[in-house]
Amino acid sequence: MSNRMSKKAARAGKLLLAMPAAGFILCGLSGGVSPATHVRAATPQSAARADDPASAPKAPKMSEDLRERIAGNKDKDKIVQVIVQLTTAPADEHQQIIKKYGGKVKHQFESINAMVVRMPLARVEELSKEECVVYISPDRGVEGS
Numbered sequence: 175m176s177n178r179m180s181k182k183a184a185r186a187g188k189l190l191l192a193m194p195a196a197g198f199i200l201c202g203l204s205g206g207v208s209p210a211t212h213v214r215a216a217t218p219q220s221a222a223r224a225d226d227p228a229s230a231p232k233a234p235k236m237s238e239d240l241r242e243r244i245a246g247n248k249d250k251d252k253i254v255q256v257i258v259q260l261t262t263a264p265a266d267e268h269q270q271i272i273k274k275y276g277g278k279v280k281h282q283f284e285s286i287n288a289m290v291v292r293m294p295l296a297r298v299e300e301l302s303k304e305e306c307v308v309y310i311s312p313d314r315g316v317e318g319s
Contacts, residue, residue, distance in 0.1 A: 235302040237311040244299055252295045255280070255313040260287045261306050268306060275301045 234241065240256070260268055264282040268289065272279055277293030290313055293301070302310050 235307060235309055236298065237309075240298065240310060240312050243312070244295060247295050250294070250296045253292055254295045254298065255290060255292050256298060256310050257313050258289050258291050258301070258310050259308040260289070261308055263287050264289050271304055271306065272301070277301070 236244075243254070258272070263284045264279070264287070269279050272289070272291050272293065275293055275297040277291045277297070279289050279291055281290040283289065287308075298310060301307060
């Protein structure tokens with residue numbers, strides 16, 4: 175009898191050892207997280223896509239009202255005053271870039287990496303494509319309340 179009991183106990187032990195594996199498999203089949211999901215999420219290709227700036231959606235580098243003004247512009251020579259925010263403090267290289275697009279720097283703000291620029295409205299969008307440009311907005315008037 176004791177031999178029979180030990181055989182049953184051995185079988186029960188094997189079943190107990192197999193149960194966590196079965197539960198793991200069932201979890202994967204029932205819509206839970208499977209080990210394959212973790213492997214797929216951690217592949218170098220997926221990590222590269224997540225870190226790839228080219229695959230990320232691009233935020234507009236111009237204010238919406240400035241984009242509307244450009245779209246409705248009929249006068250190619252219209253001069254506007256804009257604030258150009260830069261990746262670094264204004265330097266001579268930035269002035270050369272502004273000049274390339276027919277603009278003139280009116281004021282530089284080193285503390286906030288920006289410049290006030292007068293330039294043709296028709297060239298603002300081209301300027302926004304420069305790597306050193308973070309954002310361009312109209313130089314709006316400021317009023318007290």
